[in-house]
Every structure is written in C-alpha cells, then in structure tokens.
Amino acid sequence: MSTVEIPKLEYAFSVRIEFKERLRFEPTTPMGGRVYVPVTGGTVSGPRLQGRVMPYSGADWARGRSDSVAELNAHYMLEASDGAPIYLYNRGYLYGRDDQGRPLSRAPDARAKDGFAIKPNTYFFITPVFDTPVGPHDWLTRTVFLGRGTRKPDPDHTVFDYFAVTG
Secondary structure, three states: OOOOOOOEEEEEEEEEEOOOOOOOEEEEEEOOEEEEEEEEEEEEEOOOOOOOEEEOOOOOEEOOOOOOEEEEEEEEEEEOOOOEEEEEEEEEEEEEEEEOEOOOOOOOOOOOOOOOOOOEEEEEEEEEEEEEEOOOOHHHHHEEEEEEEEOOOOOOOOEEEEEEEOO
C-alpha cells in the first residue's frame, strides 16, 4: 500500500475586505436567494504581498441555499504596494457546522446586518484565482491557494488568510 503525501501549505498574505451594505434579492429562486455585497476598500498584508483593496472594484454575489450553505462568488481588484493591479476571484462555501461537520440551520439574529450570525464552528473556505501583469506578482497566477475566511460584524468586514500550496 502506498503512502499519500499531504500537500504543504505556506501562509502568503491576508486580505481585509470592508463592506458598507448587504443587499438581498427577494423573492428567492428555486436555486436559493442572492445577496449582493459591494466592496468599499481594505488592506493586503503579509510576507509575500502588501497593498490595498480597490474601493468599489467588485463585490460578492453570494447564494444562500436551502441546506443553510452560502455559495460565495466574489470578484474584486487589489493594488499591490508597487501599484500593480491584481484581479482576485474567490469561490467557496460558508456555513455553521456541528461536531460532525454537518451544516447547522442559520437561525435569525437581529444583531447581524444581514439578519444572520456566523456561528463559532464555521466552515469558511475559498479557492482564489489571481490575474496579474507579467512581473513581480505573476507568481500568483501559477500557484494554487487555499483561503480561510473570518467574518467580523462591527464594522462589517471579512479577513481572508491565503495559503500557497507548496508541495
């Protein structure tokens, strides 16, 4: 029996994305409801990339499914500290989970801006894709990443930590 080698992850950088509002589209469709969340700005920091999130350069078009899972689909632009533009596309999933990893129902919470609270045991992972000009940041275009999100309600923002798959 052969041994499977587990890929290694290396922390690359974090992106703090700030939001002003969350707009729900009602009524929902058979595939679920939509939420539009425009990006108002943010920062990029870490050992391999620094810069900022370009204000109003994109948004998340999340879909809330009937099984309490949110499908994330976000596009926005970063600007590296040297001025290089970087396009970022995030796809992933967000849900509260029980001890076996099953999605929890999302109970209404009037304190949260979108009507729901993020539970402590949350699955919030994304697979990002980057597009950059040829130059010092094009390593982003040939590296596989895993991102982990943490949502903060006040002020409304999300922090994504990005890990490069190194081998």
